[in-house]
Amino acid sequence: MKILFFAGLKDQTGTEEVVWEKDEATVGEVREYVLSLFPHAYTVKQAMAAVNEEFVQETDTVHADDTVAFLPPVSGG
Amino acid sequence: MKILFFAGLKDQTGTEEVVWEKDEATVGEVREYVLSLFPHAYTVKQAMAAVNEEFVQETDTVHADDTVAFLPPVSGG
Amino acid sequence: MENKRYYITDSPLNPLELQQLVTKPEAGAVNCFIGTVREFTKGRRTLYLTYEAYEKMAEKKLAQIGSEIQEKWEETECAIAHRTGRLDISEAAVVIAVSSPHRQAAMEASSYAIERIKEIVPIWKKEQWEDGTAWIGDQLEKNRYPRGGPGKEELEE
Amino acid sequence: MENKRYYITDSPLNPLELQQLVTKPEAGAVNCFIGTVREFTKGRRTLYLTYEAYEKMAEKKLAQIGSEIQEKWEETECAIAHRTGRLDISEAAVVIAVSSPHRQAAMEASSYAIERIKEIVPIWKKEQWEDGTAWIGDQLEKNRYPRGGPGKEELEE
Numbered sequence: 001m002k003i004l005f006f007a008g009l010k011d012q013t014g015t016e017e018v019v020w021e022k023d024e025a026t027v028g029e030v031r032e033y034v035l036s037l038f039p040h041a042y043t044v045k046q047a048m049a050a051v052n053e054e055f056v057q058e059t060d061t062v063h064a065d066d067t068v069a070f071l072p073p074v075s076g077g
Numbered sequence: 078m079k080i081l082f083f084a085g086l087k088d089q090t091g092t093e094e095v096v097w098e099k100d101e102a103t104v105g106e107v108r109e110y111v112l113s114l115f116p117h118a119y120t121v122k123q124a125m126a127a128v129n130e131e132f133v134q135e136t137d138t139v140h141a142d143d144t145v146a147f148l149p150p151v152s153g154g
Numbered sequence: 155m156e157n158k159r160y161y162i163t164d165s166p167l168n169p170l171e172l173q174q175l176v177t178k179p180e181a182g183a184v185n186c187f188i189g190t191v192r193e194f195t196k197g198r199r200t201l202y203l204t205y206e207a208y209e210k211m212a213e214k215k216l217a218q219i220g221s222e223i224q225e226k227w228e229e230t231e232c233a234i235a236h237r238t239g240r241l242d243i244s245e246a247a248v249v250i251a252v253s254s255p256h257r258q259a260a261m262e263a264s265s266y267a268i269e270r271i272k273e274i275v276p277i278w279k280k281e282q283w284e285d286g287t288a289w290i291g292d293q294l295e296k297n298r299y300p301r302g303g304p305g306k307e308e309l310e311e
Numbered sequence: 312m313e314n315k316r317y318y319i320t321d322s323p324l325n326p327l328e329l330q331q332l333v334t335k336p337e338a339g340a341v342n343c344f345i346g347t348v349r350e351f352t353k354g355r356r357t358l359y360l361t362y363e364a365y366e367k368m369a370e371k372k373l374a375q376i377g378s379e380i381q382e383k384w385e386e387t388e389c390a391i392a393h394r395t396g397r398l399d400i401s402e403a404a405v406v407i408a409v410s411s412p413h414r415q416a417a418m419e420a421s422s423y424a425i426e427r428i429k430e431i432v433p434i435w436k437k438e439q440w441e442d443g444t445a446w447i448g449d450q451l452e453k454n455r456y457p458r459g460g461p462g463k464e465e466l467e468e
Contacts (some may be wrong), residue, residue: 007363007435008446022452050433053368069365069433074448076362076369076393076434077346077425078290084206085289127276130211146276148210152290153212153236153277154189154203154248154268168326179400180350185421188330189431192339192412239399242337255349261422264342268414 001025001062003034005041007077012041012071028058032033043072078102078139080111081146082118088117104128105135107145120149159232160216162209162277164239172251176231181253185260187268189248191241199279202280205238205247208276212236219267223252226266227259234267236277247279316389317373319366321396329408333388338410342417345424346405348398358439362395363402365433372432376424380409383423384416388398391424393434404436449453 001020004009004014012058013034027049034044049056062068078097082090090111097110104126111121124147127147139145159175160262168187191203231253241247250267254260271277272294279290316332326343333341348360377389388410398404407424411417428434436447 004365006365006433008448011446015347050365050368053365053371055431069368071365071433071444072435073448074429074433075398075436076364076432077428081208083208083276084280085291088289115206127208127211130208130214132189132274148208148276149278150291151272151274151276151287153207153275154271169330169343173326177347179350179403181347181401182352184345184347186326186345187418188341188343189413189414190334190341191412192335195339237377244334244338253347257344257346257422257425261344261418265418267416 001030001063002067004067006069007044007072009041009043009047009070011074012043013038025061025062025066026058027056027060030062031058031070034070043055044070047072078141079144080107081144082121083088083146085102086118086120086147086149089120090115090154092103098112100141102139103135104133104139104145107139108147111147121147124149155184159234161215161235162212162216163235164237167235167237167246167249169249169251171229171248172233172235172249172302175233176251178253180229180233180255181260182255183257183260184251184253185257187248187250187264188246189268191243191245191247193243195281197244199244199282201284202243203241203247203282204280205232205241205298206238206278206280207237207238208300211276216271219270222270223263223267224247227254227263230254230259230263232267233300234271236271236275300303316391317370317377317396318392319364319369320392321374324392324394324403324406326403326406326408329392329406330388332390333408333410335388335410337386337412338388338417339412340414340417341408341410342414342421344405344407344421346404346425348400348402348404350400351364352438355440357400358441359400360398360404361437361440362398363435363437364393364395366395369432373467375429375431379427380420380423384411384420387411387416387420389424391428393428393432395434425431460465 004017050069051066081094127146128143216234223232233251236248252260252263390408393405399455409417409420449450
């Protein structure tokens with residue numbers, strides 16, 4: 001699965017995206033994985049999550065072909 | 078004093094303006110004068126009145142140099 | 155017409171021009187309201203409209219609305235133009251532009267402006283239908299002047 | 312970009328283009344809201360802003376807001392564009408155009424759109440001040456996601 005970072009969270013991880021070779025995980029597990037890779041990326045803790053461009057909840061399942069995005073609080077407009 | 082008519086009221090009087098040679102009158106008297114000239118101009122009865130481009134009340138005084146306008150209910154916008 | 159913020163014109167209105175008149179570094183929002191000629195009203199088809207104005211007074215009253223807005227909503231800038239003459243379907247009859255530091259004021263003030271235009275600005279609309287024509291009266295239906303004049307409140311500058 | 316009603320772009324926004332996208336004979340009002348870059352916020356001077364978007368999702372979410380509006384306010388048409396990249400003072404960051412048969416719906420829907428953009432559209436603003444820079448978080452301050460996701464209501468299409 002592909003994992004995307006934006007804005008302040010991208011600054012914290014130092015990358016736009018990472019790939020996790022995994023068949024299946026909950027959103028919560030993906031979040032834990034990101035924190036294990038980037039312990040200082042604290043924004044991921046309060047980031048909204050989206051899978052394939054739709055908001056998801058913590059217990060939803062992510063599959064190998066999916067794209068997960070962690071979205072810091074938005075500030076458009 | 079100059080007396081102006083607009084929109085539907087102008088259609089009823091058949092003219093844009095009349096001049097009344099008079100030193101002083103109340104707005105109410107000007108209104109009566111218009112009705113005496115144009116008995117079928119019924120819209121003048123419910124028209125707002127303005128003197129020199131400001132709304133006035135029925136008992137306000139109009140002087141010889143003033144311009145009175147009778148304004149049918151507005152419908153701009 | 156350049157730089158005039160409150161005007162009546164028989165030329166097509168340019169919303170961008172009004173937006174630019176109110177844009178300033180202090181503004182975080184510009185709201186631009188455009189009243190357009192609608193083809194159908196209650197099932198009846200309009201071919202075109204004709205607007206007539208008591209031009210000199212109408213410009214004064216538009217400017218008055220601008221002053222009222224600046225008094226009610228701090229740091230707003232305002233510009234309003236109304237067109238006269240014949241207008242075809244979808245053409246703009248009125249454009250109201252308001253800028254403000256924060257979005258809510260610009261929106262509320264635009265709404266206030268259109269309501270006030272329908273109350274105090276001497277402009278009249280004539281509808282041309284397929285089977286007739288008529289001057290349209292007070293559309294707000296809330297402002298009747300049985301004694302021939304507005305109340306005290308309306309008279310304040 | 313032509314005829315696309317919901318889009319993210321790094322080019323300057325053209326409010327007129329969006330107005331035209333929503334204009335139709337049935338409309339009697341078009342409201343166009345423009346969010347611009349403000350120079351001073353709480354006394355602090357902004358030099359410029361940088362906007363970043365999760366573009367694909369942002370366009371989907373803008374379109375979702377358009378659908379929500381058409382469901383809530385009958386016979387409205389909607390177009391929304393948001394800019395990304397560097398924006399200088401007074402440049403437009405977002406333009407929302409809504410048309411409707413009667414004025415109130417266009418205004419209410421514009422207001423709804425900007426609130427929803429600040430809730431669900433993945434776009435972020437970075438402020439550049441004279442003495443520093445920072446990504447700006449949730450400005451509504453009413454939408455916190457302690458569990459890392461929006462509530463059920465937010466998830467509905």
